[in-house]
Amino acid sequence: MAVQPIRLFGDPVLRTKAEPVASYDKELRRLVQDLTDTMLAAPGTGLAAPQIGVGLRVFTYNVEDVVGHLINPSLELSEEEQRGLEGCLSIPGISIDCVRAMRVIAKGFNMYGDPVTIEGSELLARCLQHETDHLDGVLFLDRLDKDTRKEAMRLIREAEWSGLAAPDVRVSPHSTFGRAL
Secondary structure (H helix, E strand, C coil), X not given: CCCCCCCCCCCHHHHCCCECCCCXXXXXXXXXXXXXXXXXXXXXXXXXXXXXXXXXXXXXXXXXXXXXXXXXXXXXXXXXXXXXXXXXXXXXXXXXXXXXXXXXXXXXECCCCCEEEEEEEHHHHHHHHHHHHHHCCCCHHHXXXXXHHHHHHHHHXXXXXXXXXXXXXXXXXXXXXXXXX
């Protein structure tokens, strides 16, 4: 299908809560393919639709050579936590220690509307939480303590890509999803 431009930190779409998917049609399957192609080309561990400018609750993941997607996710988080480096394709070149739940049960749907349950720990759990956060307009920076977030913002200001304009594309590359956010 097509690799899409990834929106960078500062683009308002990354702070906008995505809308639930209502139609499991050809356009949605194309969106999932575009997300997958873009994630693999980046390369990344996950990619949410808002990161390519589409305000829908869809993300893809690629953890330990398992590539998948989830639509309209809901998460059940363990109380046990993990600490580890986390990065984001929308904040390139910056990885920071972040606390997440150790285990996750994610429920949602595949691109055909069939129910899906994904159980994961460690990296998969981190990925599922990170991508679901994107659908809620939350960045992993929001999960950092005050001092660590301040340091992360300094790194972002100094990054080569910082301040670059968002690509001049519609909110969605797919005509049926073309709503302004």
